[in-house]
Amino acid sequence: MNTTQLCQRLLGTDQLFIHQVEVEAGRIRLKVSSKHSTFGCPACGWVSDKMHSQYVRHPVDLAWADYQVVLELHVKRFFCHNAGCSKRTFAERFPDLVASYARRTARVLERQRQIALPLCARAAEKLFHLFHFGMSDTSINRLLRDLPEPEFSKLRVVGVDDWAKRKGQRYGTILVDLEQRQIVDLLEDQTCQTLSEWLAEHEGIEVVSRDRSKTYAKAISEGAPDAVQVADRWHLLKNLSDTVCKLFQSESTLIKARMKRRNRQI
Numbered sequence: 001m002n003t004t005q006l007c008q009r010l011l012g013t014d015q016l017f018i019h020q021v022e023v024e025a026g027r028i029r030l031k032v033s034s035k036h037s038t039f040g041c042p043a044c045g046w047v048s049d050k051m052h053s054q055y056v057r058h059p060v061d062l063a064w065a066d067y068q069v070v071l072e073l074h075v076k077r078f079f080c081h082n083a084g085c086s087k088r089t090f091a092e093r094f095p096d097l098v099a100s101y102a103r104r105t106a107r108v109l110e111r112q113r114q115i116a117l118p119l120c121a122r123a124a125e126k127l128f129h130l131f132h133f134g135m136s137d138t139s140i141n142r143l144l145r146d147l148p149e150p151e152f153s154k155l156r157v158v159g160v161d162d163w164a165k166r167k168g169q170r171y172g173t174i175l176v177d178l179e180q181r182q183i184v185d186l187l188e189d190q191t192c193q194t195l196s197e198w199l200a201e202h203e204g205i206e207v208v209s210r211d212r213s214k215t216y217a218k219a220i221s222e223g224a225p226d227a228v229q230v231a232d233r234w235h236l237l238k239n240l241s242d243t244v245c246k247l248f249q250s251e252s253t254l255i256k257a258r259m260k261r262r263n264r265q266i
């Protein structure tokens with residue numbers, strides 16, 4: 001395997017010419033262009049071989065060992081000669097490599113999402129720097145907000161509880177599919193109206209698990225009147241634990257006296 005073949009293997013595509021490989025301090029720069037001499041107009045599909053111009057993009061790719069990898073991607077712009085088309089020129093696209101206007105390759109974005117999803121943005125930011133594709137915590141939050149909404153099967157058993165936007169200050173309502181163990185929605189507030197409207201929009205819910213909040217009880221009665229309301233396990237155990245503690249505290253004098261008497265008998 002020669003150097004070009006190795007680079008192609010590391011880039012994960014054989015659709016690019018690798019013209020040059022430059023190694024700088026901590027960085028590898030790859031000068032690349034597509035192997036295609038023709039491209040279909042994205043508006044009308046006309047296949048053109050008349051090049052108008054070229055421009056350069058610099059997307060960051062996955063690091064090689066401890067070197068950041070930056071592509072010097074030469075992009076061809078073609079004429080569209082279809083008289084009925086709204087475009088006069090168009091640029092070739094690289095959907096498997098890098099999205100239009102993106103500053104990172106598709107596989108970097110995918111890796112960033114995989115890392116950022118289970119972490120907070122601050123922790124992900126530190127890890128990104130280690131992997132040589134740095135991104136601010138603000139951009140990481142934007143990256144996660146732009147993720148497509150997950151699709152859920154029909155909801156049957158739902159859990160409702162508070163969630164803290166800012167602990168001790170601002171709270172909303174979290175809804176969880178208890179069969180799939182997935183969060184399905186976050187509501188802006190804890191009001192009866194918001195929750196009842198949400199439940200009314202999701203027909204077929206049979207069971208709603210909740211804490212002892214009267215607001216949630218009323219919202220469920222209004223929004224999903226046929227659903228069975230049950231106390232959630234966490235609150236049941238907490239209430240049981242609190243009650244047992246109170247019982248032992250209230251009877252502590254009697255319990256100590258009984259323990260002393262028993263110890264004397266032993």
Ligand SMILES: [Zn+2]
Binds near residue numbers: 042044080082086087
């Ligand atoms: Zn066209």
